[in-house]
Amino acid sequence: MLDPTPNGLHSGESPLLRTIGLTKRYGDFLANDSIDIDIWPKEIHALLGENGAGKSTLVKAIYGLIQPSAGEIRWQGQPIVLSGPSQARSRGIGMVFQHFSLFDNLTVAENVALGLDGRESFKDMSARLEQVSKTYGLPLDPRREVWQLSVGERQRIEIVRALMQDPKFLILDEPTAVLTPQEADQLFIVLERLKSEGRAILYISHKLDEVKRLCDTATILRGGKKIQTCNPRLETAASLARMMVGSEIRQVKAAAGRRTTVPRLVVNDLSLAPGEAHGVRLEHISFELKGGEILGIAGVAGNGQDELFAALSGERLAKDPGTVVIEGIAAGHLSITQRRKLGAAFVPEERLGHGTAPRMKLSENALLTGHAASGMVNHGFIDTAATLKTVDRATETFDVRKAKRDPEAASLSGGNLQKFIVGREILRNPAVLVVSQPTWGVDAGAAAVIRQALLDLATAGAAVLVTSQDLDELAEIADRIAVMFHGRLSAPLAASDATREKLGLLMGGSSLEPKEAAHAVGA
Amino acid sequence: MQLVLEKRAERSNTIALVSPLIAIGLTIVTMVILFAILGKNPLLALHAYFIAPLTDGYSLQEIAVKATPLVMIAIGLSLCYLANAWNIGAEGQFLIGAVAGSWIAVKTQGTDAGAWVLPAMFVLAAAGGALYALIPAICKVKFGASEILTSLMLVYVADLFLDYLVRGPWRDPHGFNFPTTAEFDPVATVPLLIEGGRLHLGSIIALVVVAAAAILLGRTIKGFEIRVVGAAPRAARFGGFNADQLIILTFAVSGALAGLAGIIEVAGPVGHLQPGISPGYGFTAIIVAFLGRLNPLGILIAGLFLALTFIGGEQAQIAMKIPLDVTKVFQGILLFYVLACDSLILYRFKLVFPNRQVARGTG
Structure with a gap:
């Protein structure tokens, strides 16, 4: 040959x-x-x-x-x-x-x-x-x-x-x-x-x-x-x-003495049929996320992470209001706008087309999620100055590099657009932040800025849920890590206890019972 | 050497403004060729089409009168198209609006009804157009039926319904069996702006509609919702906007505006209900909407331009025996070029040379 x-x-x-x-x-x-x-x-x-x-x-x-x-x-x-x-x-x-x-x-x-x-x-x-x-x-x-x-x-x-x-x-x-x-x-x-x-x-x-x-x-x-x-x-x-x-990468660091407070996002036995053909059914998902805490969700793509994001954000509604509780209020039946008004914020995985409208300006994309609860709308009229101010603040706080003050979203590089999107949500001071693949396809410098922002937000008392396929990222920022497999969520492991091997077994669908774990390794 | 389309980093605002002008230029070039093939002097034909109507006061008023329904309908259509809802049936909504408004005019005929008649006709016409437009919208939202097909097919239903009314129950008994209602009473007629002229109140209403649409789209959250649902549906859902509700809303508004335009045409320049009240306003308005960049001010200008082609076409027929259908050919070619030129907003042409030449530094 x-x-x-x-x-x-x-x-x-x-x-x-x-x-x-x-x-x-x-x-x-x-x-x-x-x-x-x-x-x-x-x-x-x-x-x-x-x-x-x-x-x-x-x-x-x-x-x-x-x-x-x-x-x-x-x-x-x-x-x-x-x-x-x-x-x-x-x-x-x-x-x-x-x-x-x-x-x-x-x-x-x-x-x-x-x-x-x-x-x-x-x-x-x-x-x-x-x-x-x-x-x-x-x-x-x-x-x-x-x-x-x-x-x-x-x-x-x-x-x-x-x-x-x-x-x-x-x-x-x-x-x-x-x-x-x-x-x-x-x-x-x-x-x-x-x-x-x-x-x-x-x-x-x-x-x-x-x-x-x-x-x-x-x-x-x-x-x-x-x-x-x-x-x-x-x-x-x-x-x-x-x-x-080309330079040293900034290490992210957690503030010492981060304290957890009351539960701010609670999911109770959430099950949801898939919205489209070949989608994943969510089965009996439960977890509790307190203020000051970062919960990581690991798992191979396509195991229900997108469906979970849609159910948490309100892009898909649950029949039972009690399945998703935000800030103590049953929210499973509430729309994404109503959930934002309760203090929740969301960052989806896809930057262009989901997190932003690609051919619209950044100020309009600030309005996209900010219209719910950020004082950008008076009696149905848009306060353009307020939307531009959000762009300027996000630019300054998160070092968003762009060619002009208010360009189209699609003209930004992946890392800079992600910094803008994360910044747009964090500047609203959310009580709960649900973020999916925060640094996917983002350069190392921007990734460090974003991870640091998530840690700082938790330090300030918010509850942060991070879904990621990058185990190193979760190890770096999460306090606890759970794994999604076939629409089910494992019990969270403390980050110190979540070794790559354990997470890998859970990602492959094995449980952590000693016997079965040994079997799975042999397979 | 090779010509390729290359995607621009950002949409070009200059091209967005210039593209309709390029399209008009290309259309005129094509028309010159067409006139030459028809054996007509192209220069004289162009003069008859585009210059002659601008030279006398009557024609100028007539342009505004023709532009009125075009602009009103096109504004409504632009809201639909921006929201990615494809209402092709404005012609039908126009006719149903005309019928619904005429109902009051016919029923109050010969009575001494007061000044409420005309406003009531407007309200009923708008409601009729809106309800008629809701049929395809609801079929789309509930059953996923293509609104393009359903709205288009309903045009013919409306056309035949109007035909039935004026040949049957509403026919003028003293009208020598012509399929038409009696001439509307003065209280059921749109007042003229200039005594003895053609310009009527409807043109003012069209201007108000243009201003309202400009404010809606540029300044309000509802206008933003319309734009974002059309431009990025998934992002719109993430923003908390409901695309289904918006289809219903934009269809209703667009139907109402078409219906209003219908009754203004019937109670204004025509004066009674009859078949053929529209020379295809509802379809020409689609061209107006796109030629005007789905922008209210652009639509106003485009509406006046298309009205010019109607008047010019009539004059060319009288003066040079050019068939009136050539006007429709003109409008069709124009829409074709407008849509083609629009690709230049997001793309640009680029000459690509074979590798060797680039290596020498020509690229």
Whole structure:
């Protein structure tokens, strides 16, 4: 299949893939500025960088999705021009995207067939699918429909689909972002195996521990430029982070002596049928959140976190008012506006289109949630000065960088828009803040500002509920951590007691009973 | 070399203003070609269409009279369209408003009813239009029926209903069997602004509607709600705004304005109820709404412009024997170009050169 290439020394041979001065320009913006990168066979190469550093642009160019503005791509020493992904695939370049492109209502085999260039019969393809998935320890039932599968299984489809084309070079875009720690470990075994077969892997991530553990080489991008190529095993996590960010990252710190007060958000046996097809049913969710406390909710995406957010915010109403109690008042039947008037504030996961109207100005987006209880409306008329004042205060307090005083929401970078959204809610001095994925896709500097703001809000006496897939983030700010799995919420663990292993087991659906836990590890 | 559409970081306000002008320019170029194919002198035809009506007082008044229903209907439609509710049936709401208002005029005919008649006709016409518009709105909210289809189909129902009334129960007994009601009494007629002229009170009402819509959309929370529900439905729900209620509301308001425009037309320039009271105002108003950028002031200007094409079309028919249908062709082409040019607000054209040239620094 592939020539086994001697490991270690590269001298005297040409790399499998090499980019020379690869540049991609969007208008005046340089997404990739003259990037040189060498990919060798039998190597796992990490591509590190913050959001917006140019990682996606680079791999899209290598995979033929976009055309570079300048520079060259060489495949096995020969300059190539890729006019589309199918050309990349035919040369042996495969890619697994972060966001899966699967049809929920089709079976595994049908989805794989759609992704292949399709010259073999469906029956042969299905047989080969089963064989590949068995060979690499990626168990899949070709006949199941995708909507029934977990996120980890869906990722397996994407990986198997890529492997069925026998790629010499495989690109993986943040593959562990959606996996439990245990699932990630299994993925690493597969990747090691692919490497030992002589394939090259480009591994995009910002999880430094993973990179140190798995990767032989790391290339760090920042602001569209290549900063360095190094051996990650010889670096510390801190030195890698410094190269990614360009400066020391501010550590968030909790104020000493934070006191919990009365329960401000109570959820009593909340069950809710899914609002849409293939949604998750919430089952018997109960918890109590006191003022001064941060409760973290961990879990793999798609286990009911979105449904829980909608039920807490009032975007979906519960039949029984007593299921959601805000500030001592039964609120399960109240609208989101009424809940805001009780002192609740909400930050959804999606910044554009949910948290803000993308094509509206920041002042109008301040009004979007502020009209309920922030004195921005008099007798039905908008107080424009008050909305602008909120923009200015959020800008100042949370260091929101923008081109002019009141731009459209869509023109801000992810981190700055998130700071604005969090700021908009915190400036209302909420009694209860429900926030979903507060730092998803946000640069490290902005993430530190946002986490610090959440801690400060709790110190000031608010109850804060944080849903996140980032276990490090929850460990950093939460007092207690509960895990969502299949629409159920585990009993919260004290943060000191919530090890990655325990959380990982809960995220995979195991309970923490000693016997069963041992069983799950063995599986 | 390749021409590509590139997304802008922020919507261009300059283009938002200029785009209708580009569209008008392109339409005129197309019309010149069309006139030439028809064997007419394009310059004379353009003069008949766009210049001649502006040169005498009668035509100027007539433009305002024609613009009145267009502007009133288009304002209502713009509220719907901003909220992502697609009311295509303003023509039907216009006719039902005319029928509902005429009911009082017909019933009080020949009695010595007082000055209450005209205001009552207005109220009833608005209510009739609103209720008629609520049919597609409620079908949309309750059953998910496409409001585009239902509102459009109800136009033909209204048209035939009006036809039935003026050929049957409401027909003028002294009207030589023409399908029309008797001429309305003076108390049931919209007063003229200039004695012996054409301009009537309806134009003032249209201006008030424009001002009210400008305040509603620019200054009030309800106007914000309309804009945000249309622009970002999920964000609107997060903001606590109910899209279903807004569909009902905007359809009702738009139906009421169309109905009001209907009775003003019947009790004003026409003077009695008959088939053919509208040369397609309800459909032309869709063009007015988009040409006016769904903005009240823009709609006022666009309404006057489209009214000009109606008058110009009549003059071109008289002077140059150009068929009146060419006016409809003109309006259709105009809508096409307006929608096409709108993509320039969010996108821009860019010439892309092959890689080698960019590398030398031309990009």
